[in-house]
Amino acid sequence: MLVELFFVFFIIGAVSFGGGYAMIPVIEAEAEGRGWLTTSEFTNVIAVAGMSPGPIATNSATVVGYHVAGIAGAVVSATAMTLPSFLTIFIIASVYNKFSQHSLIKAAFYGLRPAVASLIIYAAIKFAASNGIFTWNISAEAALTVFLFLLSLAALMYFRLHPALVLILSGIAGVFLFY
Amino acid sequence: MKTNWKLCLLIFWEFFKIGPVTFGGGYAVIPMIEHQMVRKKNWLSREEATDVFALAGSVPGAVAINSAMFIGQRLAGVFGAVAAMTGMMFPTFLFVMILSILFYVFQGNPYVEAAFIGIRPAIVALIVYAGIRIYRTAVFDKSTMTIAVMLLLALLIIHFHPLAVILCGGLAGISIMIMKKKLGLAVNLEKKQPKAKKEGGLDRAG
Numbered sequence: 001m002l003v004e005l006f007f008v009f010f011i012i013g014a015v016s017f018g019g020g021y022a023m024i025p026v027i028e029a030e031a032e033g034r035g036w037l038t039t040s041e042f043t044n045v046i047a048v049a050g051m052s053p054g055p056i057a058t059n060s061a062t063v064v065g066y067h068v069a070g071i072a073g074a075v076v077s078a079t080a081m082t083l084p085s086f087l088t089i090f091i092i093a094s095v096y097n098k099f100s101q102h103s104l105i106k107a108a109f110y111g112l113r114p115a116v117a118s119l120i121i122y123a124a125i126k127f128a129a130s131n132g133i134f135t136w137n138i139s140a141e142a143a144l145t146v147f148l149f150l151l152s153l154a155a156l157m158y159f160r161l162h163p164a165l166v167l168i169l170s171g172i173a174g175v176f177l178f179y
Numbered sequence: 180m181k182t183n184w185k186l187c188l189l190i191f192w193e194f195f196k197i198g199p200v201t202f203g204g205g206y207a208v209i210p211m212i213e214h215q216m217v218r219k220k221n222w223l224s225r226e227e228a229t230d231v232f233a234l235a236g237s238v239p240g241a242v243a244i245n246s247a248m249f250i251g252q253r254l255a256g257v258f259g260a261v262a263a264m265t266g267m268m269f270p271t272f273l274f275v276m277i278l279s280i281l282f283y284v285f286q287g288n289p290y291v292e293a294a295f296i297g298i299r300p301a302i303v304a305l306i307v308y309a310g311i312r313i314y315r316t317a318v319f320d321k322s323t324m325t326i327a328v329m330l331l332l333a334l335l336i337i338h339f340h341p342l343a344v345i346l347c348g349g350l351a352g353i354s355i356m357i358m359k360k361k362l363g364l365a366v367n368l369e370k371k372q373p374k375a376k377k378e379g380g381l382d383r384a385g
Contacts, residue, residue, distance in 0.1 A: 062275045067279075
């Protein structure tokens with residue numbers, strides 16, 4: 001199991017371009033495909049990862065690793081996720097600052113950025129669907145869920161609240177609204 | 180190169196202090212790293228720091244950890260990089276571990292359950308917001324628009340594997356550049372930034 005965790009997160013670590021959020025659907029596809037987690041458990045993983053300091057992709061890997069194989073799983077997953085960057089940095093250290101100016105690298109990023117955008121939008125649609133944001137169900141709980149979503153989005157976009165703070169506040173709201 | 184253990188320890192400590200403030204993704208930490216490394220410690224020049232951040236964004240992985248590893252490597256070789264990485268990751272790793280343990284201990288608790296029902300729509304908002312931010316910088320012409328739309332449809336309709344999407348994106352970028360060069364078209368690979376906003380790549384989505 002630890003070997004499988006290492007292998008999966010090593011590969012994900014090697015393709016983590018463009019900020020951690022793009023890795024959410026990648027981690028989800030692997031973790032659910034292998035039967036490690038269900039979709040609703042995965043949402044909890046993202047909640048825990050998002051409330052912690054540090055990169056969300058590495059944090060998610062840590063939580064998934066913990067869920068699958070305890071503390072050893074968490075250590076293996078976080079290490080596997082960082083190892084590809086570590087190795088790449090040593091290869092690149094020899095070419096140093098010409099690397100990011102190379103036209104091939106720039107061209108690859110020209111295509112990678114919209115790919116990453118599509119991944120994040122996909123994750124957003126999937127999460128919205130599995131968490132009752134798109135719903136015809138007219139109940140108090142469904143309405144509150146949509147309301148909390150809009151409120152959180154406004155807090156992030158217009159009031160520039162810190163993501164972790166938004167999660168904590170909505171958790172508190174959850175206790176009052178849904179308990 | 181003889182390993183300077185004292186320097187490694189110092190590197191570890193510097194990044195250990197930065198690690199816990201890395202709430203909410205790497206790009207928020209960059210000004211922090213710059214402040215500590217350039218102004219406080221004099222370990223890097225301003226230009227070197229800009230290069231490090233550009234480079235850290237073009238290799239896989241989290242920008243904050245990558246920057247730390249690059250700086251550690253420059254200062255003290257392999258062990259410097261290891262020191263920077265562990266310093267950066269250790270506090271956050273502990274935090275995530277403790278939070279995970281607490282979560283699994285209190286999972287059945289009705290208060291915790293209610294809190295997580297409240298957190299779920301906020302998670303969706305977080306991801307939507309990340310999507311909007313990266314979309315604004317990534318999609319700026321017809322080719323990038325085509326890549327984004329095609330790949331999104333591939334994900335939604337034919338359930339393309341997310342790993343394949345990343346690979347396709349990189350390859351598409353390279354092919355488009357080669358094609359444009361062959362056709363003699365102007366090649367513009369980055370969104371033109373308004374002059375006032377030039378804060379060393381800070382505007383990229385984290």
